[in-house]
Amino acid sequence: MTLACGSALSPEGRLRLVIFDCDGVLVDSEAMSCRIVAEAAREAGLDVPDEAAVARFAGRALSSIQTDIEEATGRTLGENWCLTIQDRFVQAFGHGVDLVDGAHAMLDGVIDLGLPVRVGSNSSMAEMDVKFRVTGLYDRLEGRIHSARDMKKPKPDPDVYLYAAALEGVAPAECVVLEDSDTGARAALAAGMTCVLLRPAQEPAPHDDNLIRIETLSEFQPLLENTLFSQKLKTP
Incomplete structure (x- = not known):
């Protein structure tokens, strides 16, 4: 692992806040969301099969x-299209969504380290409220959930991550973001934060001095624990 000096995960840095993306990191609803979007795209005249939905729409x-569909079809979907799709998401999620494997144990492990946690996602607050309630994560995250969509600054804009850090009263360089998408990783890096990317080793990923990869959630808490130990040793 090679990280820039002063990174939140380097011995010379300071780790004070962990920020999670939602979909693909805590909740496994990305495929469901993309299928709903693909269905809406077909309704608008754009032929996107379900099996191509994740590759085209994830993150x-x-x-x-909406802009993509409108440009491809020559149709105007209207100012309420995003809200309509959001409502379809909420209705679907209410019937149940899966957790990413190991999410409960990982989140509890991070909290047990004494690190504050927040969530910064492109999902709306309404969607995340349902997803976190049906998966049993809400009590751990209540009051610490932030929506880039509701802020009208979706990733790769870094604002949702900067907002989360500001509310916690920590500097961006003291934050670690756990992401799974290139879009989210770009947002974290643009915010000046260290990004841990959850992704299988065989899949490509961005390259940056402040980005490292893990393949499973079980690797995340030990990474943070080792960081805190090494930083404590460096403290005068």
């Missing part, structure tokens, strides 16, 4: 997807 803001 993207609904506003960007």
